[in-house]
Amino acid sequence: MYLLGYDIGSSSVKAAVVDVESGKAIGVAKYPETEMAIHAPRPDWAEQDPDDWWDNVCKATRQLLRDHEIDPGEIKGIGIAYQMHGLVLVDEKFRPLRASIIWCDSRAVEIGDKAFEQMGRTACLRSLLNSPGNFTASKLRWVQQHEPELYTRAHKFMLPGDYIALKLTGQAVTTASGLSEGILWDFQKNTLSEDILNHYGIDRSLAPDIAPTCGIQGRLTAEAAEATGLAAGTPVAYRAGDQPNNALSLNTLHPGEVAATGGTSGVVYGVVDKLIYDEDSRVNSFAHVNHEPDKPRVGVLLCINGAGIQYSWMKRQVAGSSIDYGEMERLAGSAPVGAEELSILPFGNGAERMLHNRTVGGHIHNLQFNRHHRPHLFRAALEGVAFAFVYGMNILKEMGLDVNRIRVGNDNLFQSAVFSSTIATLMGSRIEVYDTTGAVGAAKAAGVGAGCYGSLEEALRQADVVEAFEPGSDKGPYQDAYGRWGRALEEALGGK
Numbered sequence: 001m002y003l004l005g006y007d008i009g010s011s012s013v014k015a016a017v018v019d020v021e022s023g024k025a026i027g028v029a030k031y032p033e034t035e036m037a038i039h040a041p042r043p044d045w046a047e048q049d050p051d052d053w054w055d056n057v058c059k060a061t062r063q064l065l066r067d068h069e070i071d072p073g074e075i076k077g078i079g080i081a082y083q084m085h086g087l088v089l090v091d092e093k094f095r096p097l098r099a100s101i102i103w104c105d106s107r108a109v110e111i112g113d114k115a116f117e118q119m120g121r122t123a124c125l126r127s128l129l130n131s132p133g134n135f136t137a138s139k140l141r142w143v144q145q146h147e148p149e150l151y152t153r154a155h156k157f158m159l160p161g162d163y164i165a166l167k168l169t170g171q172a173v174t175t176a177s178g179l180s181e182g183i184l185w186d187f188q189k190n191t192l193s194e195d196i197l198n199h200y201g202i203d204r205s206l207a208p209d210i211a212p213t214c215g216i217q218g219r220l221t222a223e224a225a226e227a228t229g230l231a232a233g234t235p236v237a238y239r240a241g242d243q244p245n246n247a248l249s250l251n252t253l254h255p256g257e258v259a260a261t262g263g264t265s266g267v268v269y270g271v272v273d274k275l276i277y278d279e280d281s282r283v284n285s286f287a288h289v290n291h292e293p294d295k296p297r298v299g300v301l302l303c304i305n306g307a308g309i310q311y312s313w314m315k316r317q318v319a320g321s322s323i324d325y326g327e328m329e330r331l332a333g334s335a336p337v338g339a340e341e342l343s344i345l346p347f348g349n350g351a352e353r354m355l356h357n358r359t360v361g362g363h364i365h366n367l368q369f370n371r372h373h374r375p376h377l378f379r380a381a382l383e384g385v386a387f388a389f390v391y392g393m394n395i396l397k398e399m400g401l402d403v404n405r406i407r408v409g410n411d412n413l414f415q416s417a418v419f420s421s422t423i424a425t426l427m428g429s430r431i432e433v434y435d436t437t438g439a440v441g442a443a444k445a446a447g448v449g450a451g452c453y454g455s456l457e458e459a460l461r462q463a464d465v466v467e468a469f470e471p472g473s474d475k476g477p478y479q480d481a482y483g484r485w486g487r488a489l490e491e492a493l494g495g496k
Contacts, residue, residue: 001452002026004230005443008082008164009049009105010102011035013056015064016439020076020452024255025440027068031060032252039099041185044106046319047099047442050088053160054167061228063424072231077170078220078448079238079442082161083247084181086138086477093241094156094166098147101139106350108138109357111145112183116281119199125486127186127195129277129285129298141200142245148169157206161239167201174212180287181241187275190293213289214238214449214456240289241265244299244439246312248289249441250407250434251260251460253297258396258406262413262432264384265349270300272402282354289445290456299373300401302392307385308413310346310362313481314381318374330376332418338481341366341374343488344384354392358493365488379418386422387485393427406431417469425472426482 001020006013010036017027022248035094036056039047065072085103090096101107124131130435132138136159144151149421156172159182165173179185179192184207186193192207211217216238225232240248247269260266273296277285288297319328347355348362364380393403406423408414410433420431444459453459472478 002035002070003077003079003443003447003450003452005079005439005446005493006081006164007245007438007442008053008080008160009242010083010104010340011052012039013060014437014439015057015060016437016443017064017068017075018440018443018447020447021354023459026197027064027070029060029067030210031056037103037205044104046105048102050119050160050163051094056215057164057167058227061230064145065229067139070467072229072234074449075230075234076452077361077446079166079444079449080161080165080236081240081242081438082159082443084159084241084243085135086160087136087143087145088160088163089150089154090156090158090166090172091153091263092153092164094170094172094208097150097153098143098251100160101142104350105139105259106134108142108231109134110140111141115196115199119195123195125127125279126202127188128183128193128476129180129182129187129275132183132196133281137184137196137200137202139493140202141358143203146427154206156208156284158208161241165217165236165239168220168224170221170224171218172208173217173275174208175211175213176240177240177244177287177289177291179210183458185287187456199433201256204484208322212449213240216449235450238442239441241446244267244286244289244300245441245445246409247271247299247389248445248456248460249436249438250409251463252407253288253290255297256402258401258403260408260414262307262408262419263356264307264410266304266389266413267303268389268396268403270396270403272298272401274298276300276399278399279394281315282356283392284353284383295328300396300399302396304388304392305349305352306346306362306388309349310344311381311387311413313348328378329416329418331375332382332416333376335379337477338382338484340371341484342372342376342380343481343485344380345390345485345492346384354395355493360489360492363441363488363492367436372385382416382419383422383440383481384485386419387482389423390482391486391489404429405428409437410435411437419468420469421472422478424469425475425478428471430471432465435464435466462494
């Protein structure tokens with residue numbers, strides 16, 4: 001018996017098949033090989049065609065089944081992880097009315113900020129655990145205000161993962177976890193937030209029905225089976241946003257556990273058993289995949305926009321085609337801790353929530369042409385992102401989270417010993433690298449919803465630690481370097 005998991009990103013769709021008995025991935029596929037297009041009709045906008053996601057789901061699935069000779073009838077459950085905070089609007093025939101407004105689109109910032117003040121900061125934080133911000137509810141309000149004719153034709157709003165599930169099952173449903181990431185969930189009343197709907201003038205009928213995060217959410221239609229190559233009737237049994245799902249994939253389910261990832265952006269995600277929030281909204285709190293009203297499990301999410309994208313910029317602009325990431329790591333390791341006083345701020349990928357939504361930009365400080373060479377630049381780039389993680393983790397510590405042990409995947413910046421050792425040493429943390437991916441985690445969670453496993457703990461017990469980074473014994477040079485970086489950040493922020 002097998003389980004199938006999808007990870008619907010903004011760059012590609014990843015699919016994985018997992019063997020139920022062993023818990024091992026027996027096949028993975030990614031489509032397309034190059035990145036999906038993100039359309040920006042105006043500055044700070046970002047849109048994608050939802051049917052492009054569906055087309056790539058179908059192609060990745062057929063490739064996976066073909067390459068690994070998998071009998072579709074042996075797949076007992078499907079799980080979906082997806083890019084968070086997006087908006088998809090469909091008509092009565094479940095056809096998209098417009099391109100999806102995705103996570104990195106900034107058009108609704110002012111709408112959310114205004115709602116935060118008008119609804120009352122304390123009231124918002126108590127019930128929503130967040131400012132309405134630039135999330136799904138505010139994006140829907142933008143459509144209502146700026147595209148009223150289209151809005152009147154809307155039958156349902158949904159998140160990206162809801163749309164893929166709709167294409168598979170023909171049913172428009174969402175989850176409490178998903179609604180919370182759209183800032184549409186009232187944690188005090190444990191229901192869709194009437195406060196935000198009323199404030200924005202959104203009819204409750206536009207909201208899909210609510211299904212369990214882990215549980216039967218629908219079954220494949222004959223049409224979807226023909227498009228994907230799967231068997232009709234296969235249950236969709238799990239759905240979650242990519243960051244809660246990444247935490248789940250790393251077996252991060254219980255209070256005190258922390259997961260992280262260092263991709264284009266960086267994320268640290270800690271689980272708590274209280275309805276907590278940050279008064280300054282520098283981090284966000286969402287319902288975790290195993291959240292229950294009488295047993296709260298809240299994921300506190302720190303996001304750093306300028307992370308891996310800064311290092312990939314360094315790869316393209318400085319390393320060039322002649323030096324790969326492995327050689328960059330070797331060269332970075334040859335430079336001393338602190339890169340001989342060279343500091344780099346990685347915040348060149350838009351406004352940073354942890355910096356009060358300031359757009360700081362990327363900065364290189366104290367570059368000396370006769371002293372610094374490629375190894376220093378590579379090390380300072382990695383340290384700059386690591387220092388940004390440390391800066392954000394200290395916010396989480398202020399909120400009472402324990403970051404002494406951090407779980408990460410093996411396909412991002414945490415593969416770098418320079419990067420991971422810097423964080424481990426400054427935070428006094430053990431960083432454990434697991435051999436898993438988001439698509440694999442989604443598949444395993446679907447096994448719980450489909451009844452193949454008795455619990456998430458059982459489904460995830462096979463996760464393997466392939467490497468670990470411990471705090472270094474000599475913390476002084478790291479502290480000195482972090483101190484210089486922090487002063488550079490203060491200067492960039494105008495001394496505030």
